[in-house]
Amino acid sequence: MRVKVLIVEDSKASREYIAAMVEAVEGIEVVVTSSGFEALKLLPRHRFELIITDINMPDINGLELINFVKKNPNYREVPLFIITTEGRDQDRERGLALGAAEYLVKPFLPGSLEALLRRYLKLP
Amino acid sequence: MSPGSKALAEFVAEATEILDALARDLLVLDERRGSEADPDLVNGIFRAAHSLKGLSGLFGQERISRLAHGTEDLLDRLRLGKLLLDGAVLDSLIEALDAFQALLGEAARGTESETLSARVEAMSARMASMGAPVEVAADDPLDRLELEAQVRSVFTEYEEHRLRENVRRGVSLWRVRAAFDLSDFDKGLAELNTRLKPLGEVISTLPSAQPGGAHGIAFDLIFGAQVDREALETGLKGTPAELSALTVRPAAAAATSALLQAVQPAATIHASAGAKSETRPGDAPTHDGAAGAAQDAVSGGVAAPDVPVRVTGAAPEAPRRGATPARGSRGAASRGTSEDAKASPAAGHSTSPKSGGKKKAVRATAAAMLPEAQQPLLSHVPEDMEPGPLEWPTSDADVPANAGGSPSPAPAPAPSSVPVVAYLQGAAKASPKGLSVAPMAPSGAPVGTPAALTADTSLRSLTQTVRVDIGRLDGLINMVGELLLIKANLQRLAESARQDGAVALSKLFGQELARETRGLERKLEALQEGLLEARMVPVGQVFDKLARLVRRITREAGKEIELAISGGEVELDKLIVEELSDPLMHLIRNAIDHGVESPDARLAAGKPRRAVVGLRAEQKGNHVVIEVSDDGSGIDEVRVREVAITRGLITFAQAQEMSRRELLNLIFQPGFSTARSVSELSGRGVGLDVVKNNLGNLSGIIDVWSERGKGTAFHLTLPVTLAIIRALLVGVSGRTYAVPLNSVLEIVSVQPREIRTVERREVLDLRGQTLPFVRLSRMFALPERPVGRHFVVVVGLAQERLGIAVDELHGQQDIVTKPLGGRLQSVRGISGATDLGNRRTVLVLDVAALLEEGMAVERRRA
Amino acid sequence: MSRFSELLDDFFYRPDEDVSGLQDFAAGSDGGLPAAPEEVPEEYLAFHLEGECYAVPIRGVREISKVPPLTEIPRAEPQLLGVMNLRGELLPVYDVKVRLRLAERAPLVAGPDAPAPPRSARILVLRTETGPAGVWVDGVVGVVKLKPSMLEAPPPGMRVGDRDCVVGMGRRGPMLYILLDAEQALAP
Known part of the structure; x- marks a missing residue:
């Protein structure tokens, strides 16, 4: 049984890149979306074990998504990773304060993400 | 395609898309130079730079990433109000866009030029040093906004900045709550946004963490309204939105009141400056007349609205401290007030401490002098209880004209969301002459209608289009070409079955087969047509880019120019449109630099100061004609003749025989134009031979018209599509070549004795005219075969004619041409290749290049 | 190969590619870079x-x-x-x-x-x-x-x-x- 990971990122190239990295880890099924709205729609339809989200997105921002997830009893246990760019310290700090588990600074190598995924998803 | 090149293609495709969006938005900013920029627009441009940085970083495009980083950083400071958008900044952004385009071009080709790398470094350094550090204001206006820390904590830095700006400007702030069904909340939200956008700024959209029922979800939109409550309610009628006002406590009252007094010492001002320390949620911005006012007066314990209050020098208690926490669960509670207050000095905000107080005073004065203007949440200025439109100053001293009491909300002049080019095209359609003229000056820039604005703000994608790699379409077209070959074989089989049908059954079968084959043929033609249509894009795509260029060159050249664009909706093959931008840019550049006179010279010649450069496209049958014109000084053909003779392009004797038109066309000769000739001539010259070559590669023709004193026009005649062309198949020395039929004028059969030699050069007499003549076998150094007669294919482009002798004619055929890309680009006389079945590749002749070669031979003779 | 994995293929670090830029980036992260190449044929x-x-x-x-x-x-x-x-x-x-x-x-x-x-x-x-x-x-x-x-x-x-x-x-x-x-x- 593979676990589902949701990736929320509006840039297509980043999204596919990250999705490809996550997909490369055995035992993970990836669901991707380009918008926070879509993410809100997907949440009740899937059982996600982990969410990876960008911060700056056009509809709702990633912080709002984190807040939504963390405030919702149905999802609050789901770990969230935020993807940030260097220099946006305030956004990153807020994300962590809202309950994001980890942050990744773009661009990053597959190895770092894979290690984090394995740790949080308790994969062998 | 290898995985590497696929990734590169992916990168180039997405980067192009980002740059297109960037260019569009910058165009709008550029047009509105000098006026305040729409924060959404700046944010959009920032996001584009941000995406580009991420994208190029991922794909290892270091130079693009580096420049994007610098650009993003600059834009980030802009959108966060840490930097002012002045001319220098805007110019830098436009320059960066140009550099990005050049970088992307190099990335696509896999090259890296030193000059461009140096440019990136220089630009990055310059952008980093742009703008002065902003002094930190003593107080953060945001601290005065009563909003739960919890809500504030989910704002991004940018949203926080926009909120701060709205508070600072005294815009009334609302929480718009709406619940939707989970299945289609995005539609509902999009509609809500569409309604809200003309009424103000949606600062943030927060999904409510409270589960909105099993299938519902609620959102809080933080909204800065430019209209009063009534207008807001009207605007939201029919939506599930519920309004509640956000409270802003008054600013440091001591300073305000003191300054108020200083400015208007004896003024009698309604309401109180500092004593009214609280505005309750729900009623604050509304002021539905006396009831609300009375309620306010009672609950807030402030002076009745009609009681004049003299502002004295004794400052009331600092309102921030004295604020009573708001009551009621709907509104914002002021928990954490003291924390906010503590934190405030550190929080940056763009009002400098030196001028801050004075600015407040000015603003307060303006408000005081406009007693009708409603200032719902602007607690640091006196309040008035009469309903009226909300004042929304665009700068501290600038009061909108509508503040005086017109009931209809007039949105602040938002930057146009419609690029000027689209506007021009639209206007062109309505104009009877089909050519419209719009001034390039910012003052003439059209303002987007509310309808256009709303259409733009829908969150859903409005396009029904799918982006397809052109290579993929090429592949499909190739496949259709192959299917066409199979169909031809089937047809032949069917025909022979029908004719040889000795047995009745076989004959019947043959007829059936023939019928089905015809059906197949029709479907294939439809498929082919559909695919060709899929490749068509409006030529306006390239016109848009040119409009931007014109603005820039015009500024640089110190000329006054109106660009008249029409026919942007005319469609051409994507490949052709792409290839057109360079030649058109060249022509337009020449028109502005050399065709158009300076304003003074124009006035002296009795022309209007402002010159008109025209760019129009028109479909004529299977061709599209694009005209680049100017009303400048025209080309001096006498000078053209002199230059051509000096450079040895023609002899004096030849010049004597040439018509004016022929003389003008000499400007397309390689070697005609040099940098020097440009300044010498009243006209043009830079690389027109290059332009002509580019067009030749597209099977296009260029022609020039010019009249001294009146202007110049270049006409570019292009095929609508390149992918499938009708070709004449010819045989030479046992080889087969294809000649694009659109450049074939006629075919004549010639006996060897009819070929005459004039000064060691072969010519033909064609109806009394001497026709230059080449044998393709000799030109291509193929073994010549003795023939009883030649077929001479007469080809022509523009005014030039050439007879090309071949051995055989194999008939006409629709062919799918493939360019000789990659390593074969430099091959002369061949423009591409096609597949005629049986894996045989047939080369397509480059008629323009052959003409050039034939003409060169002729000129050498003279 | 799926489209994703093709993309992935392009992005992944390979010892025969020059990725000095990326390596700088990875410094400090626990990136899964392969050990120094031994006798890889x-x-x-x-x-x-x-x-x-x-x-x-x-x-x-x-x-x-x-x-x-x-x-x-x-x-x-x-x-x-x-x-x-x-x-x-x-x-x-x-x-x-x-x-x-x-x-x-x-x-x-x-x-x-x-x-x-x-x-x-x-x-x-x-x-x-x-x-x-x-x-x-x-x-x-x-x-x-x-x-x-x-x-x-x-x-x-x-x-x-x-x-x-x-x-x-x-x-x-x-x-x-x-x-x-x-x-x-x-x-x-």
Whole structure:
């Protein structure tokens, strides 16, 4: 049984890149979306074990998504990773304060993400 | 395609898309130079730079990433109000866009030029040093906004900045709550946004963490309204939105009141400056007349609205401290007030401490002098209880004209969301002459209608289009070409079955087969047509880019120019449109630099100061004609003749025989134009031979018209599509070549004795005219075969004619041409290749290049 | 391969790619970079040219094709034998024998007067900096794995003209492979 990971990122190239990295880890099924709205729609339809989200997105921002997830009893246990760019310290700090588990600074190598995924998803 | 090149293609495709969006938005900013920029627009441009940085970083495009980083950083400071958008900044952004385009071009080709790398470094350094550090204001206006820390904590830095700006400007702030069904909340939200956008700024959209029922979800939109409550309610009628006002406590009252007094010492001002320390949620911005006012007066314990209050020098208690926490669960509670207050000095905000107080005073004065203007949440200025439109100053001293009491909300002049080019095209359609003229000056820039604005703000994608790699379409077209070959074989089989049908059954079968084959043929033609249509894009795509260029060159050249664009909706093959931008840019550049006179010279010649450069496209049958014109000084053909003779392009004797038109066309000769000739001539010259070559590669023709004193026009005649062309198949020395039929004028059969030699050069007499003549076998150094007669294919482009002798004619055929890309680009006389079945590749002749070669031979003779 | 994994393939770190930029980036992260390469053999494709055995790194070979009818390009450099149509794609086909001094002139293989190609002849489609290019070879030997320790510098006598088309020699058992620098051999 593979676990589902949701990736929320509006840039297509980043999204596919990250999705490809996550997909490369055995035992993970990836669901991707380009918008926070879509993410809100997907949440009740899937059982996600982990969410990876960008911060700056056009509809709702990633912080709002984190807040939504963390405030919702149905999802609050789901770990969230935020993807940030260097220099946006305030956004990153807020994300962590809202309950994001980890942050990744773009661009990053597959190895770092894979290690984090394995740790949080308790994969062998 | 290898995985590497696929990734590169992916990168180039997405980067192009980002740059297109960037260019569009910058165009709008550029047009509105000098006026305040729409924060959404700046944010959009920032996001584009941000995406580009991420994208190029991922794909290892270091130079693009580096420049994007610098650009993003600059834009980030802009959108966060840490930097002012002045001319220098805007110019830098436009320059960066140009550099990005050049970088992307190099990335696509896999090259890296030193000059461009140096440019990136220089630009990055310059952008980093742009703008002065902003002094930190003593107080953060945001601290005065009563909003739960919890809500504030989910704002991004940018949203926080926009909120701060709205508070600072005294815009009334609302929480718009709406619940939707989970299945289609995005539609509902999009509609809500569409309604809200003309009424103000949606600062943030927060999904409510409270589960909105099993299938519902609620959102809080933080909204800065430019209209009063009534207008807001009207605007939201029919939506599930519920309004509640956000409270802003008054600013440091001591300073305000003191300054108020200083400015208007004896003024009698309604309401109180500092004593009214609280505005309750729900009623604050509304002021539905006396009831609300009375309620306010009672609950807030402030002076009745009609009681004049003299502002004295004794400052009331600092309102921030004295604020009573708001009551009621709907509104914002002021928990954490003291924390906010503590934190405030550190929080940056763009009002400098030196001028801050004075600015407040000015603003307060303006408000005081406009007693009708409603200032719902602007607690640091006196309040008035009469309903009226909300004042929304665009700068501290600038009061909108509508503040005086017109009931209809007039949105602040938002930057146009419609690029000027689209506007021009639209206007062109309505104009009877089909050519419209719009001034390039910012003052003439059209303002987007509310309808256009709303259409733009829908969150859903409005396009029904799918982006397809052109290579993929090429592949499909190739496949259709192959299917066409199979169909031809089937047809032949069917025909022979029908004719040889000795047995009745076989004959019947043959007829059936023939019928089905015809059906197949029709479907294939439809498929082919559909695919060709899929490749068509409006030529306006390239016109848009040119409009931007014109603005820039015009500024640089110190000329006054109106660009008249029409026919942007005319469609051409994507490949052709792409290839057109360079030649058109060249022509337009020449028109502005050399065709158009300076304003003074124009006035002296009795022309209007402002010159008109025209760019129009028109479909004529299977061709599209694009005209680049100017009303400048025209080309001096006498000078053209002199230059051509000096450079040895023609002899004096030849010049004597040439018509004016022929003389003008000499400007397309390689070697005609040099940098020097440009300044010498009243006209043009830079690389027109290059332009002509580019067009030749597209099977296009260029022609020039010019009249001294009146202007110049270049006409570019292009095929609508390149992918499938009708070709004449010819045989030479046992080889087969294809000649694009659109450049074939006629075919004549010639006996060897009819070929005459004039000064060691072969010519033909064609109806009394001497026709230059080449044998393709000799030109291509193929073994010549003795023939009883030649077929001479007469080809022509523009005014030039050439007879090309071949051995055989194999008939006409629709062919799918493939360019000789990659390593074969430099091959002369061949423009591409096609597949005629049986894996045989047939080369397509480059008629323009052959003409050039034939003409060169002729000129050498003279 | 799915589209994602193709993308992934391009992004993933590979020891044979220059990723210095990325490595800087990864410094400090617990990036899963492979340890220093030990004796990792590289795969080469070996082929015959005029009886000699040559080889090129297999990652530079896109595919191997039988010899289709070639169309000569008039007035092209002699090294360019012609163009071929490979599943709708137009590819130039080159001769490298003249440059390697294995032949006096390029063989006549294109046009109406060309004889049928020998049965064993093949076209190697190589990836080059300026796009894919076909190279005529007399026959394909197969894939050989060569470890770095099996590689030697080219003997001085092998230097050809002003270009170094030969980058080295590979010795595996009794076999000797001349390692060809395709980029140089195909340079105009």
